Amino acid sequence: KAGVTQTPRYLIKTRGQQVTLSCSPISGHRSVSWYQQTPGQGLQFLFEYFSETQRNKGNFPGRFSGRQFSNSRSEMNVSTLELGDSALYLCASSLGPTRDNQPQHFGDGTRLSIL
């Protein structure tokens, strides 16, 4: 069974640009969550999607947005990139929403570097 797939693995952008990251969940999983990890920080929650609807949103500016498609694949977009956006972006999927107390399964992340 294929795991969570994130593309691309690495990305280099410059300030002011925008970026789109992609996440394909485990087959059959309908919930996708996005996290940002920076050195010394835990995983900071960005947002969760379930059945194409955003269920929860973390404390990030509106430059961070996402969406989920009917096949449960999800994309995350960051506009007007800032140096502080350099981080590892992780996607996690689960069968149902996190309120169902199910473990999330993570992809290997997209390492975004802003120059």
Added chain:
Amino acid sequence: DQQVKQNSPSLSVQEGRISILNCDYTNSMFDYFLWYKKYPAEGPTFLISISSIKDKNEDGRFTVFLNKSAKHLSLHIVPSQPGDSAVYFCAASAEGSDMRFGAGTRLTVKP
């Protein structure tokens, strides 16, 4: 607003001994707790979880203990193996809310 805290950034133990990783939380609404393990260049891997209705859950060498009154949970690894060397994250969630993660503890198991 760090609701889940792992106060030890690193821990070093000898192979064969017990590793104890600690985690504290502040939100009394949390009712589901998990531990994840992360190797470099890989995403976190789910290890073990515990519901708030329990105080202990065991899976092979891994045991998670939950002390609700102290808002504290711990992960015990017995016996520790060099392959256990990784960063360990604890996480907590409450119904209707997102999952909150600690900053992680880097465990090093020395042969």
